Amino acid sequence: MRLITWNCNMAFRRKADLILSYQPDILVVPECECPDKLLFPANTPKPTDVLWFGKNNNKGLAIFSYSDYRFRVLENHNADLRMIIPIHVTNGQSDFNLFAIWANNPDDKDGQYVEQVWKAVLHYDSLISNTKTILIGDFNSNTIWDRKSRISNHSDVVRLLESKGVHSTYHLHHKQTQGGEEHPTLYLYRHRNRPYHLDYCFVSADMAEKLESVEVGDFDFWTKYSDHVPVIVTFRD
Template sequence: MKIITWNCNMAFRKKAKLILAHQPDVLIIPECEHPDKFNFDIDFPKPTSTLWFGKNQNKGLGIFSYNDFELTVLDNHNENLRMIVPIKVNKGNINFNLFAIWANNPDDKDGQYVEQVWKAIHHYDSLISQTNTILIGDFNSNTIWDKPRRIGNHSSVVKRLEDKGIYSVYHSHYKQNQGLEAHPTLYLYRHQDKPYHLDYCFVSEDILQNLQAVEIGEYEYWTKFSDHVPIIATFKSC
C-alpha cells in the first residue's frame, strides 16, 4: 500500500500525472482545486473515491484513492476543523482511520495552523488509537517555531501522538529528530536556501511495523511545479 501527500500549489489538474506516476493507493493533496475542474484522461484516470473540502474552489483539500480503496468521511467530522478530515479507508480486509490534514484555517483566530491539529487530535481522541490510524498532510509546522507558552505547538502535537503510539514515518525511517530534519518538504518561494520540513505522515505502531520505504521528493524536479515536495510512504500491508 502506498500513501502520498503533496501540497501541489494549486492547479492540480495540470500536475496530477506527475504524482500519479508513483502509483498511489491513497493521495492527499492540499491546495487542490475542486474536482469539477478535472478532465479525467489517460494521464489522470478517474479515482476510485474522491473527496474535497474548502471554501475556495481553486484551493482546497483533495483526497483521492485508487486500486479499489474506498474513502468515507466519518459521521463525526467537525466542520469547524474542516481542513482536518476523518476518513475511513477500506479495501477488503484493510481498514483504518485516516486524518487528511491541511493545517490552514484563517477563520480560527485562536490559531489557524498547528493549533488546528492540536484541537483535532483532542476532538477525535477516541478515533486516534494505537492501531489502524494515519494522520497525513501539510501540518504547516515544525518544532523550530514552537512557542513555549503556546499549549498546542508542534512539539506538543508530536508528544501527544507518541503517547498514543503514533509516530512520524519519516523520522522513524531516517532516524531524524524533530526540528533537525535533513530532508525539507517546503522550499519557501521555491528557493533552495529556504528549506523547511512541514509535511508529515504519522502512523500507529502496527502500521509502522509494515513500513517499507519513505521517499521525500527532490528539489530539482518538484519545485518546477510547487513549493512543496511529496512524501511517499510504502507499506507491506495495513
C-alpha cells in the same frame, strides 16, 4: 500500500501525471481544485474514489483513491476544524481511520496552523490510537517554530500523538529528530535557501511495523511545479 501527500500549489489537473507515476494507493493533495474543475487529460489515470473539502473551488483539500480503497467521512467530523478530515478507509479486507490534513484555517483566532492539528487530536481522541490510524498531509508546522508559552505547539502535538502510540514515519525511517530534518518538504517561494519540513505522515504502531520506505521529493524536479515536494510512504502488505 503506498500513501503520498503533496501540496500541489493549485492546478492539480495539469500536474497529476507527475505524482501518479509513483503509483499511490491513496493520495492526499492540499491546494487542489474542486472535482468539477478536475478535467484530466484522457490518458491520465482516473481515481476510484474522491473526497474534496474547501470554500475556494481553486484551492481545497482533496483525497484520492487509486486502488480498491473506498472512503467514508466519519459522522463526528468537526467542520470547525476546516481542513482536517476524519475518514474511514476500507477495501473490504482491511480498514483504518485516516485524517487528511491541510492545517490552514485563518478564521480561527486560536491559531490557523498547528493549533488546528492540536484541536483535532483532542476532538478525535477516541479514534486515534496505536492501531489502524494515519494522519497525513501538510501540517504547516515544525518544532523550530514552537511557541514555548502555550500548549498546542508542534512538539506538543508530537508528544500527544506519541503518547497514543502514533509516530512520524519520516522520523522513524530516517532516524531523525523533530526540528532537525535533513529532507525539507517546503522551499519557501521555491528558493533552495529557504527549506522547511512541514509535511508528515504519522501512523499507529501496527502500521509502523510494516513501514518499508519514506521518500521525500527532490528540489530540482518538484519545485518546477510547487513550493512543496511530495512525501511518499510505502508499507509492506
